Amino acid sequence: EAAHASAVVTEAQETLRRVFGYDAFRAGQQEIIEHVVSGGDALVLMPTGGGKSLCYQIPSLVRKGTGIVISPLIALMQDQVDALRALGVRAGFLNSTQDLDERRVTEAQFVAGEFDLLYLAPERLRVPATIELLDRGTISLFAIDEAHCVSQWGHDFRPDYLMLSGLHERWPDVPRIALTATATEATRTEIATRLNLDRARHFVASFDRPNIQYRIEPKTDAKRQLLHLLQNEHKGDAGIVYCLSRNSVEKNAEFLCQNGIEAIPYHAGLDARTRAVNQSRFLREDGLVVVATIAFGMGIDKPDVRFVAHLDLPKSVEGYYQETGRAGRDGLPSTAWLAYGLQDVVNLRKMIEAGEGDAAHRRRQSLHLDSMLALCETVECRRVQLLNYFGQSGAPCGNCDTCLSPPETWDATVPAQKVLSTVVRLDRERRQKFGAGHIVDILLGKKNAKVIQFDHDSLKVFGIGTDLRDVEWRGVVRQLLAQGLLAVESNYGALVLTDASADVLRGRHKVMMRREPERATAKAAKAAK
Ligand code: ADP
Ligand code: ZN
Numbered sequence: 001e002a003a004h005a006s007a008v009v010t011e012a013q014e015t016l017r018r019v020f021g022y023d024a025f026r027a028g029q030q031e032i033i034e035h036v037v038s039g040g041d042a043l044v045l046m047p048t049g050g051g052k053s054l055c056y057q058i059p060s061l062v063r064k065g066t067g068i069v070i071s072p073l074i075a076l077m078q079d080q081v082d083a084l085r086a087l088g089v090r091a092g093f094l095n096s097t098q099d100l101d102e103r104r105v106t107e108a109q110f111v112a113g114e115f116d117l118l119y120l121a122p123e124r125l126r127v128p129a130t131i132e133l134l135d136r137g138t139i140s141l142f143a144i145d146e147a148h149c150v151s152q153w154g155h156d157f158r159p160d161y162l163m164l165s166g167l168h169e170r171w172p173d174v175p176r177i178a179l180t181a182t183a184t185e186a187t188r189t190e191i192a193t194r195l196n197l198d199r200a201r202h203f204v205a206s207f208d209r210p211n212i213q214y215r216i217e218p219k220t221d222a223k224r225q226l227l228h229l230l231q232n233e234h235k236g237d238a239g240i241v242y243c244l245s246r247n248s249v250e251k252n253a254e255f256l257c258q259n260g261i262e263a264i265p266y267h268a269g270l271d272a273r274t275r276a277v278n279q280s281r282f283l284r285e286d287g288l289v290v291v292a293t294i295a296f297g298m299g300i301d302k303p304d305v306r307f308v309a310h311l312d313l314p315k316s317v318e319g320y321y322q323e324t325g326r327a328g329r330d331g332l333p334s335t336a337w338l339a340y341g342l343q344d345v346v347n348l349r350k351m352i353e354a355g356e357g358d359a360a361h362r363r364r365q366s367l368h369l370d371s372m373l374a375l376c377e378t379v380e381c382r383r384v385q386l387l388n389y390f391g392q393s394g395a396p397c398g399n400c401d402t403c404l405s406p407p408e409t410w411d412a413t414v415p416a417q418k419v420l421s422t423v424v425r426l427d428r429e430r431r432q433k434f435g436a437g438h439i440v441d442i443l444l445g446k447k448n449a450k451v452i453q454f455d456h457d458s459l460k461v462f463g464i465g466t467d468l469r470d471v472e473w474r475g476v477v478r479q480l481l482a483q484g485l486l487a488v489e490s491n492y493g494a495l496v497l498t499d500a501s502a503d504v505l506r507g508r509h510k511v512m513m514r515r516e517p518e519r520a521t522a523k524a525a526k527a528a529k
Contacts, residue, residue, distance in 0.1 A: 008037050008062070015058050019087055026051045028205045032177070033058050036141060041200035042177040043147070043192055047207050048325035049301070052179045056143035057117065059177070061089065065138035066115045070122055071145040072158055073298055077119045084117060093119035094130075111136045122149075122160035131170070139174050142167050144195065147178035148318075151190045153364060156318075161194075168196040176200070181325065182318040185391040207321070207390045211328045212336050214382040215401040216375070218475060218516050219341030222311045223255050229309065229337055230261055230289070237306035238282070241291040242323055244312035244347075252311065253291040266292035297323065303330035309337045313344035316368035317375055317389050340376055342436055342478040349481070349488035373482035379407050379514055412513040413504065415468060415476050416485065418443060420501050422461045423486065426494070433494050440465075440473040472516065479513045 012033045016022050025033075028044075029051055035042055036059040046052050060067025071077065077093040084091040092106045092115050110118055110133065124130045142164075144150075150161035167176060178195055192198060217225070226241065241256075243249045246267040256263035264278045282290045283302050290296060294314075308327040314320040320338070328334030352365045371389060378385050382400040387393060396403050422442055426434045441448055442456050445463025456462060465473060477495070480486040485504055489496045503509035 005034065005038075008034055011062050012037065012058050015061050016054070019061065019089060020054065020057075021087075025054075028203055029054055032203050033062075035201055035203075036175050036177050037062050039173075039175045041175055041197055043188065043197055043200045043202045044177060044179040044205075045183055045188065045203065045207075046179070046181060046205040047209060048181045048322060049303075049329035050181070050205055052145075052181070055179065056141065056145075056177050057084070057089070059175075060117050060140055060143075063140035065140035066110060066113070067117045067141045067143060068134065068139055069117060069119045069143045069145060070125075070164060071119055072122060072149055072161075073146070074121050076298070077121075081119060089117060090115050091117040091119070094124055095119075095121035096123070107133055113138060122158065122164070125163045126160065134171075139171060142171070142174060142176045144176065144178040146180060147191050147195065148180040148183050148187055150194045151183075151187045153187055153190055165194055165196050182322050182390075184318075184389065204392075207387055207392055208383065208394060209325065209328065210397070210399065211331050212324060212334050213399050213401075214324070214336050214386070216338045216340065216382065217401070218478075219311075219339040219344070220471065222339045222341075223252060225339050226252070226309055226311060226337075227256070227259055227261075229307070229335070230256070231259075233335065234307050236287045238287050238302065238304055239289050239307035239309065240297065240305060240323075240326060241289060241309045241311060242294060242296075242314075243291060244293070246293060248311065249291050249293055256289060256291065261289055262287065263289040263291050266290050266296040268293065268295045294319065294323065297326050300326060301329070302326075304332070305329070305334065306332075307335040307337060309335075309339075311339060313338070313340040313348060313376070314372060315348060315365070317371045317386065318368070320372060320375070321386060321390075338376070342474045342481070345373065345478055345481045346436065346488055346493065350493045353488065370484070377479060377482045377514055378402065379409055408515040409512045410515050411510065412476060412479070413507070413509075413511045415465070415473075416480060416504050416511040417507075418461065418465050419473075419477055419480060420485070420497060420505050422459070423495050423497055423501075424505070425459050425461060426456075427496060435493065436474060436477045436495060439477065439495065440470060443468075443473055444470065475516045476513065480511075483511070485511065 009030065012030065016025065028046060032042055032044055032055045036056070044052060044055055056067055056069060074095045074097060077095055081091045081093050092109060094103060094106055109115060144164055149156050149158040150164065151157060176197065178191060178197060180191070183191060188202070192200060241252060243252055246269045249265050249267045253263045253265040264281060266275060266278050278290065282288050305327045308324045310323070314323065324336035327336055348369055352362055352369065355362065375382065375385050379402060381396040381403050383397040384394050419439060422439050438450060441451055442459060442462055443465030445466060447457055451457055477486065484498055485501050487496050487498045504511055
């Protein structure tokens, strides 16, 4: 037994050196590889860039037969296979981008035992012919990449993944290794259940990325805030800027270019060729900034991404973690920066309410958003909060915005009551869309056209909020939304009370809020003097 184990280790290490040219395993890799080579099932949680691929590639090389890799990242298969072939690994793939001839050739090679690794798109398994094909070859293992796609609770569910539960019944002796970079405790349990991995050993690497500095600030003028960050801290650095819409991708890329920063756009609306060119430029050239929707980045392995900036609020902590995780894979200091504002919260809440899917689906999405908002509004260490979300613990890191300049909190009960009282009064006219801007105008006593049209200057609350400025009121509304003390109504996007609001209005619930830091732009102006 011991002799066998040490022979496995030696062979794995030898493969690491000879094929991949690396001297040593990274944290976790050796244990996982040993376990899978010996025929055990594994569920691997490792952050992006941690080195998951070797965990199935080496066992595929060491074990007899072909390792079947199920991956949803069809666009990357060709590159992955090319990279492996360059190392002398016999690899192939089967997906919908191939024509019949290419597929036939690959299939014949598989049956003849000419592959160490075969990449397979999950939808291939829908075709009975694929199952028959797999039966004709020798399989060394199944690797299920991006395993969180099987979870309906997670943020990236793919129905085709549900078919993977059948692998075990069909090939009971073939070890399976499921891998993901994002999974909470709940998602992990779901993955294990749905993939029939009840006897799998779980390998959970630390999710901490100590070289990434997490920063989240209120959005005032997102473009300018971003420009300030790039000019002052990331001149000439490669980085990714995420936006929610294609339109804002285009606009922001243009804005950066006009301001002397070399930026290229990436989103699903661009033709395939432009996308491919922009992606490969980003990978190959130094110091390029890509402005993208979240369509960009899955499987992108560029070590020196120095910053990831979000101009819009991600929909979940999982998404945020995965996207920011593309920064600093080389271990050098990097920045994860996010600007978010009231409108983000309103938009996402509206999208969820108006979106497809059943009530349970909306409820899940809403909980995802709540966790993201809690991360934004926390006065504790961001890293600790992130790690806790993934079921891990840590101490205050000293390398996030809340550690570096701890935010103050203030008792916002009275301002909260003013906002909620205004909402109560507008509630009677719910058919109209009265958003946050209108509520703030009423509080500030602004006699603009809309206020006059609806006679809102005669409301008792008109002008009772001159003690705070416009941006401060918007901050109060945003934090009320984040704390669940206000909600967004689905039909017109109006602000409405929640069950919890009543206690605030009656003075039974104290509302504490994070004091907004001075605007980044204001700070910059001061520094320039
Ligand atoms: P993941 O799939 O977890 O995001 P990858 O498997 O793509 O990460 O690995 C990230 C990078 O780290 C790759 O460039 C890979 O070659 C490199 N890498 C992985 N394991 C090692 C190792 N033991 N030594 C050195 N580099 C490694
Ligand atoms: Zn911290």
